[in-house]
Amino acid sequence: MLELAHIRKTFNPKTVNEKVALDDLSLRLNDGDFVTVIGGNGAGKSTMLNAIAGVWPVDSGSIVIDGVDVTHLSEHRRADLLGRVFQDPMTGTAATMQIEENLALAARRGQRRTLRPGITRQERSLYRDKLAALGLGLEDRMTAKVGLLSGGQRQALTLLMATLKKPKLLLLDEHTAALDPRTAQKVLELSEQIVMQNGLMTLMVTHNMRDAIRYGNRLIMMNAGRVILDISGEEKQRLTTQMLMDAFAQASGESFANDRILLA
Amino acid sequence: MNISSLLNALPGAVAQGLIWGIMAIGVYITYKVLDLADLTVDGSMATGGAVCVMLMLNGVNPYLALLCAVLAGMLAGLVTGVFHTAMGIPPILSGILTQLSLYSVNLAIMDFKANQGINVTKYSLIVSQRNVRQLGFDNPIFVTLIALAVLIALLYWFFGRELGCALRATGANEAMSRAQGINTNIAKILGLMISNGIVALSSAMLAHYQGFVDVNMGRGAIVIGLAAVIISDVLFSRLFRNFALKLTGVAIGAVVYYIVIQIVLWLGLNTNLLKLLSALIVAVFLAIPHWKAGISARRAGKGGGLHA
Numbered sequence: 001m002l003e004l005a006h007i008r009k010t011f012n013p014k015t016v017n018e019k020v021a022l023d024d025l026s027l028r029l030n031d032g033d034f035v036t037v038i039g040g041n042g043a044g045k046s047t048m049l050n051a052i053a054g055v056w057p058v059d060s061g062s063i064v065i066d067g068v069d070v071t072h073l074s075e076h077r078r079a080d081l082l083g084r085v086f087q088d089p090m091t092g093t094a095a096t097m098q099i100e101e102n103l104a105l106a107a108r109r110g111q112r113r114t115l116r117p118g119i120t121r122q123e124r125s126l127y128r129d130k131l132a133a134l135g136l137g138l139e140d141r142m143t144a145k146v147g148l149l150s151g152g153q154r155q156a157l158t159l160l161m162a163t164l165k166k167p168k169l170l171l172l173d174e175h176t177a178a179l180d181p182r183t184a185q186k187v188l189e190l191s192e193q194i195v196m197q198n199g200l201m202t203l204m205v206t207h208n209m210r211d212a213i214r215y216g217n218r219l220i221m222m223n224a225g226r227v228i229l230d231i232s233g234e235e236k237q238r239l240t241t242q243m244l245m246d247a248f249a250q251a252s253g254e255s256f257a258n259d260r261i262l263l264a
Numbered sequence: 265m266n267i268s269s270l271l272n273a274l275p276g277a278v279a280q281g282l283i284w285g286i287m288a289i290g291v292y293i294t295y296k297v298l299d300l301a302d303l304t305v306d307g308s309m310a311t312g313g314a315v316c317v318m319l320m321l322n323g324v325n326p327y328l329a330l331l332c333a334v335l336a337g338m339l340a341g342l343v344t345g346v347f348h349t350a351m352g353i354p355p356i357l358s359g360i361l362t363q364l365s366l367y368s369v370n371l372a373i374m375d376f377k378a379n380q381g382i383n384v385t386k387y388s389l390i391v392s393q394r395n396v397r398q399l400g401f402d403n404p405i406f407v408t409l410i411a412l413a414v415l416i417a418l419l420y421w422f423f424g425r426e427l428g429c430a431l432r433a434t435g436a437n438e439a440m441s442r443a444q445g446i447n448t449n450i451a452k453i454l455g456l457m458i459s460n461g462i463v464a465l466s467s468a469m470l471a472h473y474q475g476f477v478d479v480n481m482g483r484g485a486i487v488i489g490l491a492a493v494i495i496s497d498v499l500f501s502r503l504f505r506n507f508a509l510k511l512t513g514v515a516i517g518a519v520v521y522y523i524v525i526q527i528v529l530w531l532g533l534n535t536n537l538l539k540l541l542s543a544l545i546v547a548v549f550l551a552i553p554h555w556k557a558g559i560s561a562r563r564a565g566k567g568g569g570l571h572a
């Protein structure tokens with residue numbers, strides 16, 4: 001379970017650039033919830049995910065993941081609870097390290113790093129199987145530097161890294177936005193497959209309304225640092241992009257017109 | 265300008281190059297592995313020698329003194345690391361602050377004298393200039409080669425361990441490292457400590473080699489270290505892919521640097537101009553990737569224009 005209670009986050013407080021990015025945000029996710037997150041630019045979607053991940057401390061409110069109050073834990077100390085895939089394919093992997101080394105780093109998430117080997121033979125064969133399951137041919141390039149991979153391959157690898165040690169919560173922040181449509185589709189399907197297989201509680205930010213409707217069992221819309229729409233179950237299955245746009249216009253008093261939200 | 269005087273100077277250049285090669289490996293760890301430019305080394309390149317010489321003058325066993333020198337260097341790295349991580353000071357400035365304070369610290373260690381000698385006839389030195397042309401086990405080239413081999417083996421082992429991998433990951437991608445639960449602050453501090461420990465080892469060996477420690481002996485060390493790293497990049501980047509080989513390449517880079525310096529001196533350059541020359545050479549080599557990127561971007565731009 002994830003519980004966000006009354007989260008507030010202000011960037012550049014007490015300056016001309018002051019920006020309240022999360023404004024008394026509360027949200028509760030149940031185990032196994034696969035939630036898609038939509039909202040206009042600057043709505044606070046990434047900020048919410050970063051707050052959960054602990055990229056910086058929040059001003060007030062509390063964050064509880066699977067019964068653990070992580071509000072005051074630093075980013076690396078709550079990493080064991082989380083799997084993360086970022087918008088920029090460069091962010092999730094170490095380009096100058098090998099594919100298998102990246103996986104080995106991820107496999108040790110939440111463990112103390114000691115003088116034990118950085119990677120063992122058993123691990124290699126496990127990674128080979130997992131990579132083979134991605135169907136990208138990466139299993140034959142395990143000692144290649146990740147920097148040589150395409151964006152889609154890197155995102156698939158990051159997804160694998162995020163879920164290698166089963167996280168309590170998976171955070172996907174527009175993780176297909178930088179990919180071409182076909183690759184994006186593949187990575188999305190792969191994400192769904194991994195989420196379903198492991199029953200992972202997931203927050204997936206997307207700008208594509210159709211994807212937001214198609215994937216997951218629940219959809220939330222954000223605006224001005226709050227959740228303004230929360231739809232799940234059968235109701236979600238009946239959603240159309242038009243209904244979402246209307247809901248947005250109604251709740252925010254603006255229209256999606258000039259937004260980056262993709263209707264395609 | 266006869267060739268035999270140059271040849272005569274070569275063994276010394278090689279020995280010095282190898283000792284500075286140890287220091288360059290320390291620089292490689294911060295500059296290449298951690299992706300930090302650490303200026304502490306200009307200070308710790310004198311600290312190691314100061315600690316080692318002063319302990320030996322007080323009757324401490326040379327190997328124990330060498331170990332203490334390494335620990336002192338690690339302490340210097342720790343200070344820079346704390347400046348950077350706990351106090352949020354940018355890495356370059358953190359290094360400069362430590363370097364500056366080390367100048368006083370080094371003088372204090374050396375009883376407030378600018379230099380302290382250690383006589384080869386009275387003390388058993390691990391490496392000495394005096395034996396550089398002798399064939400035998402106490403030839404400094406031989407001894408330093410062994411030290412380098414042990415050091416490279418240790419580092420190769422360490423950076424293949426979980427902790428070493430965490431350090432490499434921190435240098436490669438900090439955001440990703442934190443997402444994978446790595447305490448990147450600790451990783452940086454540890455890297456700075458290892459690096460400066462190695463630099464101090466080199467410093468202590470250099471003090472043995474030349475028979476004295478000078479408070480200014482580290483001035484410009486970072487530039488020499490970078491020069492070695494860059495020379496190795498230019499000469500071996502295609503050849504040496506394995507980490508141990510890369511470290512070996514850096515040590516060779518330092519030797520090449522000292523041989524080139526020797527040749528330039530032999531050609532009649534004023535010794536006082538050496539640092540200017542080194543800085544210029546390093547600046548040019550650091551600029552090469554930038555220029556290359558500029559050229560290829562311009563080419564790409566032109567290509568795009570043709571298609572438009």
Ligand SMILES: Nc1ncnc2c1ncn2[C@@H]1O[C@H](COP(=O)(O)OP(=O)(O)OP(=O)(O)O)[C@@H](O)[C@H]1O
Pocket residue numbers: 011012019020021039040041042043044045046047048
């Ligand atoms: N590190 C930061 N420093 C200052 N302001 C920030 C920072 N991160 C986000 N903001 C601001 O907070 C607001 C919310 O940003 P956020 O990135 O969460 O939006 P988003 O919903 O993810 O939008 P997008 O769809 O563009 O990704 C924006 O106004 C943004 O400019």
Ligand SMILES: [Mg+2]
Pocket residue numbers: 045046047
């Ligand atoms: Mg965003």
